[in-house]
Amino acid sequence: MQEDMSLARPWYNVPVRLISSYAEQSCVLRGHTVTELIEGMPHINSQKLIGLELAGFDHDLADFVPIPDGVPVEIVAGLQDEPAKLYDLAQLTASRPVRVRLNCIPGFVSGLSIAASLDMAVALEIPLSGTAGAEELVAGLELALYRRSLTQPIDFYHGLLHTCYHQTPVDLFDIQEENPATSRYITDTGLETVSSRLAWILTERQVKPQDLFAYRDEQIEKYAPACFECEHGPVCRGYFKWHDPTADCSAFHSLFDVILDAAEQLAEDVRHAQDDVDSASH
Numbered sequence: 001m002q003e004d005m006s007l008a009r010p011w012y013n014v015p016v017r018l019i020s021s022y023a024e025q026s027c028v029l030r031g032h033t034v035t036e037l038i039e040g041m042p043h044i045n046s047q048k049l050i051g052l053e054l055a056g057f058d059h060d061l062a063d064f065v066p067i068p069d070g071v072p073v074e075i076v077a078g079l080q081d082e083p084a085k086l087y088d089l090a091q092l093t094a095s096r097p098v099r100v101r102l103n104c105i106p107g108f109v110s111g112l113s114i115a116a117s118l119d120m121a122v123a124l125e126i127p128l129s130g131t132a133g134a135e136e137l138v139a140g141l142e143l144a145l146y147r148r149s150l151t152q153p154i155d156f157y158h159g160l161l162h163t164c165y166h167q168t169p170v171d172l173f174d175i176q177e178e179n180p181a182t183s184r185y186i187t188d189t190g191l192e193t194v195s196s197r198l199a200w201i202l203t204e205r206q207v208k209p210q211d212l213f214a215y216r217d218e219q220i221e222k223y224a225p226a227c228f229e230c231e232h233g234p235v236c237r238g239y240f241k242w243h244d245p246t247a248d249c250s251a252f253h254s255l256f257d258v259i260l261d262a263a264e265q266l267a268e269d270v271r272h273a274q275d276d277v278d279s280a281s282h
Contacts, residue, residue: 011026016030017036019040029053034060054076055076056236057077058081066092072096075099079103082265083115086100086118104127108140112154131251137251141152158258161259161262163235164260165263165266167269173213176195191203199243216237220241223245256269
């Protein structure tokens with residue numbers, strides 16, 4: 001999970017049935033049911049457990065009781081999951097960090113709004129194709145930037161805002177946890193790849209996880225060289241076009257512009273606030 005991306009070695013997202021092979025690695029334990037995750041937890045060094053990843057929203061709150069307080073849980077939305085089911089899990093946030101992973105597809109803002117209202121962090125996953133339209137992406141960004149009651153981050157929005165505000169060398173691959181230097185994903189069949197989103201395309205193109213960025217740069221240079229000249233290149237790094245040079249990333253360009261403006265405004269507000277503090281102290 002993102003808060004542990006600074007680990008010196010990559011952490012692994014591992015299905016329960018394969019956890020014995022990764023028991024001494026820093027891991028996110030992945031399962032389809034709460035019971036399955038609970039049964040898998042004794043097989044991993046507790047000091048190495050980053051958190052639990054659970055598929056779908058349809059779970060009984062009582063099933064989580066045996067999980068020690070403080071162990072983070074990420075709930076991954078399926079295409080058929082009803083966002084309103086999150087209300088049944090609202091009490092989870094009283095005992096642990098909870099993050100909801102949503103596909104950034106048409107209709108995603110409903111789930112985003114509900115999760116945010118329940119004090120759950122959100123990670124938006126950008127599909128390789130068929131992403132939500134510009135209006136929905138902007139609506140999600142407006143919620144992330146301007147909802148006053150918001151208490152938890154919404155990524156990729158807040159990750160980009162943090163990068164722009166602090167001017168740090170972090171890009172979308174880092175924010176989306178698809179940097180092979182920091183995170184790896186173990187498929188249900190035991191294949192080591194970068195993320196569930198990229199598993200099939202890297203397998204199809206026979207690209208090893210450690211070679212992702214070299215392959216990306218090669219593809220961009222051949223088929224989408226304009227990415228190297230794009231003003232958003234330092235934070236995008238060809239995220240949308242390396243695998244498909246025909247992909248339309250114009251909606252995201254608009255988002256990047258808004259986020260950059262918001263970061264600049266935030267920096268200006270902080271400077272003014274500091275000036276006021278300094279003036280009052282003299």
